[in-house]
Amino acid sequence: MKHLLAIDDLSADDIHRLLELTDHMVEINSRPIPKVPALRGKNVVSLFFEDSTRTRTSFDTAAKRLSADTMNFTVSSSSVSKGESLRDTIETIAAMGVDAFVVRHRSSGAPAMITRWTNASIINAGDGWHQHPTQALLDCYTIRTGLNRRDGFDGLHIAIVGDIRHSRVARSDVQAFAALGARVTLVAPPTLLPPSLQGWPVEVSHDLDSLLPDLDVLYLLRVQRERMDEALLPSLHEYSQLYGLTDARAARLAPHALVMHPGPMNRGVEMVADPGELPGSVILNQVTNGVAVRMAVLFWLLGSGSDLAEAS
Amino acid sequence: MRTVLTADDVRRALTRIAHEIVERNQGIEGLAVVGLQRGGVWMAKELAGLLSAIDPEHDVPLGSLDVSFHRDDVGLRPIVPASVTDIAGSLDGRTIVLVDDVLFTGRTVRAALEALNEYGRPSAVQLAVLVDRGHRELPIRPDFVGKNLPTSRDELVVATADGVTIQ
Amino acid sequence: MSRLVIRGGTVLDQTGERAGDVVIENGRIAAVGEKVDTLAADTVLDAKGCNVSPGFVDLHVHLREPGKEEAETIETGSRAAALGGFTAVVAMPNTDPAHDTVSVVDFVRAQGAKAGLCEVLPSGCITVGRAGTQLAPFAELAASGVHLFTDDGNGVQDPQLMRNALEYAGPLGIVLAQHCEVAALTKGAVMHEGACCSRLGLPGWPSIAEELMVMRDIELVRLTGVPMHFLHLSTARSVQMVRAAKAEGLRITAEATPHHFTLTDEQLNGYDPVFKVNPPLRTRADIDAIKAGLADGTIDAIATDHAPHAPHTKEVPLDEAPPGMLGLETALALAISELQMPLAKVVAALSWKPAAIAGVADRHGRPIAVGEPANLTVFDPNQQWTVVPAQLASKSRNTPYAGRPVRGKVRHTILNGVAVVVNGTATR
Numbered sequence A: 001m002k003h004l005l006a007i008d009d010l011s012a013d014d015i016h017r018l019l020e021l022t023d024h025m026v027e028i029n030s031r032p033i034p035k036v037p038a039l040r041g042k043n044v045v046s047l048f049f050e051d052s053t054r055t056r057t058s059f060d061t062a063a064k065r066l067s068a069d070t071m072n073f074t075v076s077s078s079s080v081s082k083g084e085s086l087r088d089t090i091e092t093i094a095a096m097g098v099d100a101f102v103v104r105h106r107s108s109g110a111p112a113m114i115t116r117w118t119n120a121s122i123i124n125a126g127d128g129w130h131q132h133p134t135q136a137l138l139d140c141y142t143i144r145t146g147l148n149r150r151d152g153f154d155g156l157h158i159a160i161v162g163d164i165r166h167s168r169v170a171r172s173d174v175q176a177f178a179a180l181g182a183r184v185t186l187v188a189p190p191t192l193l194p195p196s197l198q199g200w201p202v203e204v205s206h207d208l209d210s211l212l213p214d215l216d217v218l219y220l221l222r223v224q225r226e227r228m229d230e231a232l233l234p235s236l237h238e239y240s241q242l243y244g245l246t247d248a249r250a251a252r253l254a255p256h257a258l259v260m261h262p263g264p265m266n267r268g269v270e271m272v273a274d275p276g277e278l279p280g281s282v283i284l285n286q287v288t289n290g291v292a293v294r295m296a297v298l299f300w301l302l303g304s305g306s307d308l309a310e311a312s
Numbered sequence B: 001m002r003t004v005l006t007a008d009d010v011r012r013a014l015t016r017i018a019h020e021i022v023e024r025n026q027g028i029e030g031l032a033v034v035g036l037q038r039g040g041v042w043m044a045k046e047l048a049g050l051l052s053a054i055d056p057e058h059d060v061p062l063g064s065l066d067v068s069f070h071r072d073d074v075g076l077r078p079i080v081p082a083s084v085t086d087i088a089g090s091l092d093g094r095t096i097v098l099v100d101d102v103l104f105t106g107r108t109v110r111a112a113l114e115a116l117n118e119y120g121r122p123s124a125v126q127l128a129v130l131v132d133r134g135h136r137e138l139p140i141r142p143d144f145v146g147k148n149l150p151t152s153r154d155e156l157v158v159a160t161a162d163g164v165t166i167q
Numbered sequence C: 001m002s003r004l005v006i007r008g009g010t011v012l013d014q015t016g017e018r019a020g021d022v023v024i025e026n027g028r029i030a031a032v033g034e035k036v037d038t039l040a041a042d043t044v045l046d047a048k049g050c051n052v053s054p055g056f057v058d059l060h061v062h063l064r065e066p067g068k069e070e071a072e073t074i075e076t077g078s079r080a081a082a083l084g085g086f087t088a089v090v091a092m093p094n095t096d097p098a099h100d101t102v103s104v105v106d107f108v109r110a111q112g113a114k115a116g117l118c119e120v121l122p123s124g125c126i127t128v129g130r131a132g133t134q135l136a137p138f139a140e141l142a143a144s145g146v147h148l149f150t151d152d153g154n155g156v157q158d159p160q161l162m163r164n165a166l167e168y169a170g171p172l173g174i175v176l177a178q179h180c181e182v183a184a185l186t187k188g189a190v191m192h193e194g195a196c197c198s199r200l201g202l203p204g205w206p207s208i209a210e211e212l213m214v215m216r217d218i219e220l221v222r223l224t225g226v227p228m229h230f231l232h233l234s235t236a237r238s239v240q241m242v243r244a245a246k247a248e249g250l251r252i253t254a255e256a257t258p259h260h261f262t263l264t265d266e267q268l269n270g271y272d273p274v275f276k277v278n279p280p281l282r283t284r285a286d287i288d289a290i291k292a293g294l295a296d297g298t299i300d301a302i303a304t305d306h307a308p309h310a311p312h313t314k315e316v317p318l319d320e321a322p323p324g325m326l327g328l329e330t331a332l333a334l335a336i337s338e339l340q341m342p343l344a345k346v347v348a349a350l351s352w353k354p355a356a357i358a359g360v361a362d363r364h365g366r367p368i369a370v371g372e373p374a375n376l377t378v379f380d381p382n383q384q385w386t387v388v389p390a391q392l393a394s395k396s397r398n399t400p401y402a403g404r405p406v407r408g409k410v411r412h413t414i415l416n417g418v419a420v421v422v423n424g425t426a427t428r
Helices: A012-030 A053-065 A077-081 A086-094 A110-114 A133-146 A168-179 A208-214 A236-243 A247-251 A283-302 A306-311 B007-025 B040-054 B107-119 C074-083 C102-115 C138-143 C159-172 C195-200 C207-224 C236-247 C265-270 C284-295 C331-338 C343-350 C352-358
Strands: A043-048 A069-074 A100-105 A121-127 A157-161 A183-187 A203-205 A217-220 A258-260 B002-006 B031-036 B062-065 B095-103 B124-132 B144-148 B157-160 B163-166 C003-007 C010-013 C016-019 C021-025 C028-033 C043-046 C051-054 C056-061 C086-091 C119-122 C148-150 C175-178 C228-230 C252-256 C376-386 C405-415 C418-422
Touching: A012 A053, A012 A133, A012 A168, A012 A283, A043 A053, A043 A086, A053 A069, A053 A100, A053 A121, A053 A283, A086 A100, A086 A110, A100 A110, A100 A283, A110 A121, A121 A133, A121 A283, A133 A168, A133 A258, A133 A283, A157 A168, A157 A208, A168 A183, A183 A208, A203 A208, A208 A247, A258 A283, B002 B007, B002 B144, B007 B040, B007 B124, B007 B144, B007 B163, B031 B040, B031 B107, B040 B062, B040 B095, B040 B124, B062 B107, B095 B107, B095 B157, B107 B124, B124 B157, C003 C405, C010 C343, C043 C405, C043 C418, C051 C343, C056 C074, C056 C331, C056 C352, C074 C086, C074 C102, C074 C405, C074 C418, C086 C352, C086 C376, C086 C405, C102 C119, C102 C138, C138 C159, C159 C175, C159 C207, C195 C265, C207 C228, C207 C236, C236 C252, C236 C284, C252 C284, C252 C352, C284 C343, C331 C343, C331 C376, C331 C405, C343 C352
Parallel strands: A043 A069, A043 A100, A100 A121, A157 A183, A157 A217, A183 A203, A217 A258, B031 B062, B031 B095, B095 B124, B124 B144, C003 C043, C010 C051, C056 C086, C086 C119, C148 C175, C175 C228, C228 C252
Antiparallel strands: B002 B163, B157 B163, C003 C021, C010 C016, C021 C028, C051 C376, C376 C405, C405 C418
């Protein structure tokens, strides 16, 4: 494997292997000196065309823990509009010697385009509405450890609630959870679902309350204020009435059920209850697991020789 | 395939090594046994048991170490890490007995020495191997050896509690 | 004057098919027959294995000049047209400045004449600046020779304005052509709205955005009695509505592009902007409907919507890339390779039918007979070739068919009796 652009580039086996590798990375992170030399001499460059301090530093930390060298570019839209095309930007930076680009871009498909202009490995850190594969992997890892399901997610019922239509996290999670055998239900008003769910391994519900007791995982997505301006929702208030996680709803969850959110949270919209008070919340674990998962991905692409294994 | 050590030979060798360790370190206090994955894990467990039998007063902490991320051939061949490293507590001031089944080029042991540094600063590291098959590529030498076994490079040496074979 | 003989081909025009040589003198056809004496010929063009047909007319071409000459000029676009077998093209008005004044239109026509590779017929805008608010000077532009009017690139959104435009256009004998797209339904759209865009995470261009305007304009034609032409139809339902409207006798014509009968939205799986186009590539069902529409005459003409874009403009993420694909040099091959239609019907859709819609049936798409103007295409319907972007005459390279093996190639093109393309190469 040379790139990680989308979850559906990975087989279920690949996902399992990455999650097992993550266990190693968690252990490395617990050492007094949490650093191994595996990617020494490798250059990992973050190219964030959309800023996200949290994801960017997560990747940066991951690369450094594997002893890679890192460079971080946050490319504001103004410098690109100065006339330098995406291609020129990539080729200029790649000329400095890059082993992997970690790319976040507001346009779906931008990381895929970039693979044509450089020999470096490309890791998609979020492209438009399309995919956010490392988020899905860390979500899987969080569920795996939170529910002690090392063998897969057969029999688990996971609900993803919120703005599915515009969510790269949702697209990646649906594919990852289904690949591991979970039953996935999407919960959203019709205007926040994609135009077509043909081929999606999901069920759809508009009644969150009836689902709650049956869920093993409740995954909340952020709902943005812009959706109101686009006439997709009458108001965020109405959204939170129908789909927000209130204390009453939280009480109806099974005792073992996990509550998850990719962050950042819109308090009072999709998350009405206080997540700190929710016993099933693993939201902070998601963040912690992010570094280990990204270490696993970086090692797999740049150090594990997996591309050699495929060639032979 | 030929058998060079039987299960009984292995047992005897390990017992002797255990006594040598106790003698060299004047007891087992302050020791920790760490088996290298994969081959050294079963042997480390045996040795830890034998050491405890010799000196029931003291406990010998047992751990296992995966050195995949410290190898010097990262990126040159497929690497699939084995079980997750399990080392409890700091290694500061302890004498580590590093255990592996077969000592060959020495590169795995070099990687292990580097990895151990991430857990603290041992006061000493001693190396116990069941079989030394020669062909060292680095200046690494074992402290305790079960059997010296001259081999050619392309032979495969397999060592388990049930015996040692060459093919 | 010089004598040009096209020898050994099979003549194919609206009267039928027959083997025969064609002699051209003084810009007109001097003889058509079995065996022609070639001793006195100045130029002999070999047409063995080829068809000799009336020259093709493309109702929908973006020549980019004035304003975007880095993508194409009238000269390079004319050369691409000639190589594609076109003796006349209708130049779309979304240039900078737009075709809403006589001076711009005259400039475009003159540039085409100067290049001398095909006849460039400038279209006019429906609204000033294509802004959709004020009518363009139809009569003035018509007096200077413009026949087709469109705001192509945009549809006319205001129904009142469209009604006024049709009513005003009535006595002028001109044709209004619509790019059917209800803009409010396609904000930010990048590709067809369906399963593919949902998976790829891209905003979709729903079929209904085209169909609602087709529906509206059919009713406006019914109300005003003034004819209209629909540009680049792309959905099955659009074809269905036009079929029903024609059956009622409404004066409506329609065109479709080769990419809309060849490529589906699945092409965008790799996010390659070369496949981004407006209206977008749609589904297999839509392709089948367009093919059926061409076969039964619901869709009158094949028009390429040739839309060159400088390479660097297509090397950006999909949502930032401009829509449009090249089409002039591949139209014939795709029509032959993809449409399961008799060759005569293919040629009709490329030649005399669009000539009539463009208002140039007096000199293009004419039957091949003595005295007719010599605007002819000689093509080998069986020649296999592969599309190589670098070998195209267009200044741009955005063809979606790179590497595709196709069948059917233009060998010679005759414009007003002059061979502008000989053996697949332009002569100027």
